[in-house]
Amino acid sequence: EVQLVESGGGLVQPGGSLRLSCAASGFTFSKHVMNWLRQAPGKRLEWVSRINCNGCSGDGVQYADSVKGRFTISRDDVENTLYLQMNSLKPEDTAVYYCAVYGLPPGGQGTQVTVSS
Secondary structure: OOEEEEEOOEEEOOOOOEEEEEEEEOOOHHHOOEEEEEEOOOOOEEEEEEEOOOOOOOOOEEEOOOOOOOEEEEEEOOOOEEEEEEOOOOHHHOEEEEEEEOOOOOOOOOEEEEEOO
């Protein structure tokens, strides 16, 4: 059973930084492309970033235009953990952030990120 546990969210001022983590278990993490997604209040789920797996075809990392240049996705296949480093945060980044296996919907509880002064 795929289990994903997000953490690292919180309240941060505009321009600040946060690092999100996603602990994965129940599947062979290293063999799967992974996504970060987010859902702001009253809005649809939005894709944020994707990271390829070692040995998989395709581009290494991809970002939504809204976060390009500010967010960095990475993974640790030894620790089975996905990361999202978020810099220069804006109020519009406020959302619940989820990680997900590519092709599957988010399965965790997500972690709340609030950007406000």
